[in-house]
Amino acid sequence: MAQITLIEAVTQALAYEMARDPSVVVLGEDVGVNGGVFRATQGLQEKFGELRVLDTPLDETTIAGVTVGMAAQGMKPVAEAQFEGFIYPMMEQIACHAARLRNRTRGRITVPAVWRAPWGGGIRAPEHHSEANEHLFTNIPGLRVVMPSSPARAYGLLLAAIRDPDPVMFFEPKRIYRQYKEEVPDDGEALPLDVCFVLRDGTDVTIVTWGAQVKEALEAADELAAEGISAEVIDVATLTPLDFDTIAESVQKTGRCVIVHEAPKTAGFGAEIAARVAEECLYELLAPVERVTGYDTHIPLFRLEMKYMPSTERVVEAAKRTLAVS
Amino acid sequence: MSIAAKFEIEYLQYLDAEGNQVRDDLPAFAKDLDHMVELYKLMMSTRVFDAKSVALQRTGKLGTYASCLGHEAAHVGIGSAMKPEDVFAPSYREYGAQLYRGVQPREVYMYWGGDERGNDYQKEPARHDFAWSVPIATQCLHAAGSALAFKIRNEKRVAVCTIGDGGSSKGDFYGAINITGAQNLPMVAVIVNNQWAISVPRKIQSGAPTLAQKGIAAGLFSIQVDGNDIIAVRKAMEDALDRARNGQGGSVLELVTYRLSDHTTADDARRYRGEQEVKDAWAKEPMKRLRAWLVAKNVWDDAKEEAWKAECDEWMDNEVNAYLETKTQPVTAMFDYTFAEVPADLAKQRDLALSLDKKAH
DSSP states (O other): OOEEOHHHHHHHHHHHHHHHOTTEEEEESSOSTTOOTTSTTTTHHHHHOTTTEEEOOSOHHHHHHHHHHHHHTTOEEEEEOSSGGGOGGGHHIIIIIITTHHHHTTTSSOOOOEEEEEEOSOSOOOTTSOOOOTHHHHTSTTOEEEOOOSHHHHHHHHHHHHHSSSOEEEEEEGGGTTSOOEEOOOSOOOOOSSOOEEEEOOSSEEEEEOTTHHHHHHHHHHHHHHTTOOEEEEEOOEEETTOHHHHHHHHHHHSOEEEEEEEESTTSHHHHHHHHHHHHHGGGOSSOOEEEEEOSSOOOOTTTHHHHSOOHHHHHHHHHHHHHHO | OOOSOOOOOEEEOSBOTTSOBOOSOOOHHHHOHHHHHHHHHHHHHHHHHHHHHHHHHHTTSSSSOOOOTTOHHHHHHHHHHSOTTSEEEOOSOOHHHHHHTTOOHHHHHHHHTTOGGGGSOOSTTGGGSOOOOOSTTHHHHHHHHHHHHHHHHTOOOOEEEEEETTGGGSHHHHHHHHHHHHTTOSEEEEEEEOSEETTEEHHHHOSSSOSTTHHHHTTOEEEEEETTOHHHHHHHHHHHHHHHHTTSOOEEEEEEOOOOSOSSTTOOGGGTSOHHHHHHHHHTOHHHHHHHHHHHTTSOOHHHHHHHHHHHHHHHHHHHHHHHTOOOOOTTHHHHTTSSSOOHHHHHHHHHHHHHHHHHO
16 A cells, blocks of 8 residues: 555545545635645546636635535535635635524535645745634634644545535645655545544643644654653644543643644634633643743744744653643 | 727616606516516515514514615516526525515514524525625625536526625625636626615725626626616526526626615614605606506506505515514524534533523523
8 A cells, every 4th residue: 555645645535535426526726737736636637627626716715705605505615725824815704604604594504615725834935825823713613623633634534524514624734744654545434523633642741732733742752751751642633623521531641731833822722722721620730731832923934934833842841841840 | 009808888778767668679578467567566565575674673573674675676676587496695685586586574584583593494496595695795606606516517507696886896796706707607696786885875886887897807798777677677687597597608787776775774874865865766766667667558556556565464464473473592502503413512512501591591
């Protein structure tokens, strides 16, 4: 079996589901002949034709609104926002329509659509190409916000997102698009959208993260292990609706919690997790919750961007601080 | 000098403000006088319905309501031209079209009366239409998306959206007509130009002499129509729907009419427009001219008018009663339609709301 990267796993999932379900269509800018600027839709137009892999006019509002309309009339569109930083014009259609049509029509109209977007920084891209803004979507009721962190989870979660009867934001951490390869059987098996994944068992401290930062979290766990500290690493994967039980179970066991994310700190999704830990795990906590996040600044242009990102070192230090307390 | 492109915008009218026929080539549907009487009757029931809605609001039985007074020809013309299998994406005052497509007055009352079930249209073909869309012009893209779905599935159906003169300023409208032209989609965008976007007059929306010509830029057939003349509206709609259904592309129709009411019951139009303007607009309103034309053809008279009005009153009273008898939804309703299934995390909040509600009773 071939080993594939995260971006190839996205393509594999799209191709599988398009072959299985004729109502699945892909639309966006440059998704056709060019196969997407990151090649996520490589070869799909040749296989499924110009109508099912549709190059749209260059207008994000159009992509988002047409996606709502198609989904409402029985299609399963997978729309691409070329970069997370270009997603803002789509937000009215997503918040006012996609996420609330089921509710405001008492289930008469539904929007089983997926919005994919290459997310986050770290690839030396131009301005507006490196945003991490998942927290702007996690506060919208009726929306699922999903972020894979490995080729296998990209494949399984994207299949689940397309099959889900409700709208899903599928944010792809582009820094790890080609970070490594793994075997991903093309078996059409979806992963659950309602659970966090415990990637590494540990007993001393819980590191909670998602997306590209899973890389730093696992590296930090390795470094901590070398010093005799056992870190549990949780990939939240589906931010909303949140499976807090998995996080609570871990924090109640370890008594320590480090939350890692790339987005700015204030009102980032880490704030929600920290608040929940305070609500549900306070008496088991042995140390204050730590957050290792992007700063409350715009992500710098690329000469400084890696100094903005939560580093492995920062995660290790935060974990050690929680251990220093008791 | 070489010309890269040339265009002109036709203005379509059959009946003038007094009900005089200004051209002889009546379309086939207008020669069927029984049908014309049916259209007049629906325009009238729309007006009776609208007056009832305003009265309900004024007596505290409805929340804010957006009246359709003066739009009867435009809305009934749109609704009556569409086929059941077509899809309608309205804004929030196109009741004349929606009643034609099976929306029940009680559903309108429920929506403006604070109950989401008003958007759950029970009868076809309205059941597969879109719900009212308050964010301006966003529904235009839903129509374009529906039309794209029809094209992909090779279905002979057309999606119709309506917007106001103000709505035609928005990017969603341009985006919708743009992709309709680029992909040759079966979509008809109808600008119901009623001269006012709340307090902002038509001239502040655009420097273009017609709003119809915006469709030219998208490569669509574009026409301006007397929106108070139902024969003209219906004819322009039929032609646009035929072209779209036959793969000949989308259209932009500008129906020129006038909002005789306030924007909504929360608005007071006296703050921004003169009495004379409104008086002049009443002289051109859509019911009067069609009535004069039907009376001249000997198919309508005062007795019929009174009898139909009484029937409308009875229908609306029945609808109002059904609305007033509708019990408020349980508190859990706000949770139960957020997702297909209530997620475990949300179920905890649902339980909380339920327990608080029980305590309050």
